[in-house]
Amino acid sequence: MKMLINVPETVVADALRGMAAAHPDLSVDVDNRVVVRRDAPVAGKVGLVSGGGSGHEPLHGGFVGPGMLSAACPGEVFTSPVPDQMVRAAAAVDSGAGVLFIVKNYTGDVLNFDMAAELAEDEGIQVAKVLVNDDVAVTDSLFTAGRRGTGATLFVEKLAGAAAEEGMPLERVEAIGRQVNESSRSFGVALTAVSTPSKGSPTFDLPEGELELGIGIHGEPGRERRAMMTSREIADFAVAAVLDDLRPSRPVIALVNGMGATPLLELYGFNAEVQRVLGERGISVARTLVGNYVTSLDMAGCSVSLCEVDEDLLRLWDAPVETPALRWGR
Amino acid sequence: MKMLINVPETVVADALRGMAAAHPDLSVDVDNRVVVRRDAPVAGKVGLVSGGGSGHEPLHGGFVGPGMLSAACPGEVFTSPVPDQMVRAAAAVDSGAGVLFIVKNYTGDVLNFDMAAELAEDEGIQVAKVLVNDDVAVTDSLFTAGRRGTGATLFVEKLAGAAAEEGMPLERVEAIGRQVNESSRSFGVALTAVSTPSKGSPTFDLPEGELELGIGIHGEPGRERRAMMTSREIADFAVAAVLDDLRPSRPVIALVNGMGATPLLELYGFNAEVQRVLGERGISVARTLVGNYVTSLDMAGCSVSLCEVDEDLLRLWDAPVETPALRWGR
Amino acid sequence: MAEQQSGPDLDAAFFIRWLIACAAAVERDAAHLTDLDAAIGDADHGSNLQRGFRAVAEVLTKEVPATPGAVLTLAGRQLISTVGGASGPLYGTLLRRTGKALGDAAGTDRAGLADALGAGVAAVAQLGGAKAGDKTMLDALEPAVEALSTGYAEAARAASEGAEATTPLQARKGRASYLGERSVGHQDPGATSAALLVTTLAETAEAGA
């Protein structure tokens, strides 16, 4: 698979240099792989740190800025960052009000953030953690690694980010992050497999007439392979999977997310189908976001994430945000 | 090629329904295929109308809103819209201050916008036109259709849009649009061919070890095929092609644009190389935009566009913009 | 082959039959036209004409204009309003200007049609700024008009030969011109569809004779 790269080994460092050049509002430490909003630490404000494997851009670096993350730690492609990065990020953004780690539920991310939390606390930084595990495709049980963190990460980062920006204390920001995660579910579909720079070819074989239902964002195969479906059928299936688990009684925010290689034209069309199903199910949609936000390199496909919101969460959603990938409000 | 669609015939209409649901700030006429900012016509303000074939999203519909386009007319995939759409858009946004058509230089777009201009003038709307023809890959001569309009369309729409928002009269807005086009050049590279919904398979064959240099945004083959190159080599080649023609003596705005299927991680890495070449050439970069802005459906690849700016143009660039795909300022 | 006469045998119904036969022919050849356009253009010529001629066929089942001129101008307007791209305005103008040249006579004959079509083709040349040899639809249309004064079959043959003769040319107009030398060796999609429309004209004339 052809890629717009030099060599696989420098992909993440190259991208960070490119980010630094494009976004003077961010302070990008290429050597130590930490992306920090330039005005950090903001006095009295809780710091929000997230991170994870690279390859999901704009997540997380593209969500650093006022109203969202204070810092992001990009790991190697599809590989959790190391504790050193997280400790450095925490130190850079802590104003004394403490730091919230937003961690997608993968064994690697959990272990590394846990180690980092211990080390940061050793340095006198107060750390809280929110685990994101929204992917209903994965059976959750004591005997598995549990559900993956996918699209809902954006909800948690935006809403907890707005709460922190409003000056809420660490416990409140953490509680909101947790509430958002508990109110959110996602389901993803792949039309093509992903190729990582180090492997250089698709991680699995997905023939022309088939698709994978219930995929994650790391090129893992999904739970089930089926004959290719229409946009309408995929929306029916994905929304049903989410709603079977979420059963919202209040309005939702909908994220209709592209996995990377699906054209925006198709994503908007898919959104029309998602909105149709939600309407048929009597779910009221308060806000909708359509685009490539939580991606999987060059994978074609999409995911649907819903977050049930009350008025407080909706206010936090509408609050100003000023990051490379998400911007609104004033 | 698998697509997230229902049937090829409804792709554009489906996308417009999805856009309408996602962007309450836009008024989307699905049947007549016109996307208009909700508050149009704005009293005393020149209206900006653009459009072209679909498949280049977010161009043009994603650039409708305060500070940029007043309306967009999406055609079928890779097919110029028809005059009826443009006349309707012009009527919807004209406040009496006149309307500027921003037209990418393709035979189809030019002919249809010309017809529309005649019809709109018959209806008493004052119409001016700016032709965008920035693609240096195409030899410009009296005996060809001339250069294609590609990435610079974003520059023209943003800068003329800001001028219109400031209340400048039609002749000034038109003159700025023309100046921006004359100050801009682009060059594009494809790693894969594009598949249109109606054809359903790649429009040409581009094998694993090769790339196309000098491609447009409609899946046309480029001017030259070569063995696959690194990000560094592609940046050297593309920037040289642009600078051989532009020779800027002032700072530039750089658009490092993805063709659709190239991951943002790679695009940022490519931007690092573009900035390196510009630095080596002594070009000062005032602003940089990295992302999928002027796309070609599921094509992997990138383009580089540069716009030489003076202080006035830079002020217009920084002026607030509030569209689905481009937002900043306050 | 029926003997061809240039008598006043072409009424509104004839042109409606022709356009509906064009719609069927385009439907049949759409994939081929799109494939030709994929090689040197943007892979939409077949679906463009499909959309346009479906609309033409549809409007002609609702409205039945009384004169050849009215049939052709209505069809031309319909193409302009539904096709888009380069071929929409060009074919739309071809039919509209041909129709206008026919005026409001109740019928015409082959010689009259040849004259009117000549005016239509001239309008296409003026609108698009192309001339023979530029590898466009004109390479089929111009020889067809000339041959039409001799006969329908001759016009069809001239159009087809004109279309085939575009293969070795380097495109100087339209999207294919971006390719420069790489446009050589492919038959022009617009010239091919033009030959299809003229061939369908000959078939319609022959069937009606």
Added chain:
Amino acid sequence: MAEQQSGPDLDAAFFIRWLIACAAAVERDAAHLTDLDAAIGDADHGSNLQRGFRAVAEVLTKEVPATPGAVLTLAGRQLISTVGGASGPLYGTLLRRTGKALGDAAGTDRAGLADALGAGVAAVAQLGGAKAGDKTMLDALEPAVEALSTGYAEAARAASEGAEATTPLQARKGRASYLGERSVGHQDPGATSAALLVTTLAETAEAGA
């Protein structure tokens, strides 16, 4: 095969030789490990360990710790700081805790190493919450520790058999667990790399004997 004794023959230099041999072995098998991970994970296990063991080999050319314990804790810290993913903290913890268990003695023997490795493996089990049969590196590490009291070759064989025995299992921990039943039929990449490290230990011991 050299007769294996459990004498006090394992000094810091031995562990450095082992870790450098591990780096070479990982370099050689990286693509295979990544391919195994592609089937039921995210296609990075080989490059993860490559990055980590390159860093270990590099640091050991700069710093030369005096005791086995210091060598292993340094290597473990290095893995934690450079690998990331699940395997970084897990292998890092394995080496660190094994090193800590060895204390600051100047040398150890096979029995001492077996005890210390047992502590390291227990720490991995605690950190990751997995147990034998969950289709993880533990399925190679646990039998290896047990067999190490018998001999190096026995440990290597036990680790390899343990790794192979993961193939029919359904994963209950790590990324492969997302696949549910679809994880059956593939050998676990972490168990495979664990067997590689133990095999390399046996080779190092044999070469040194």
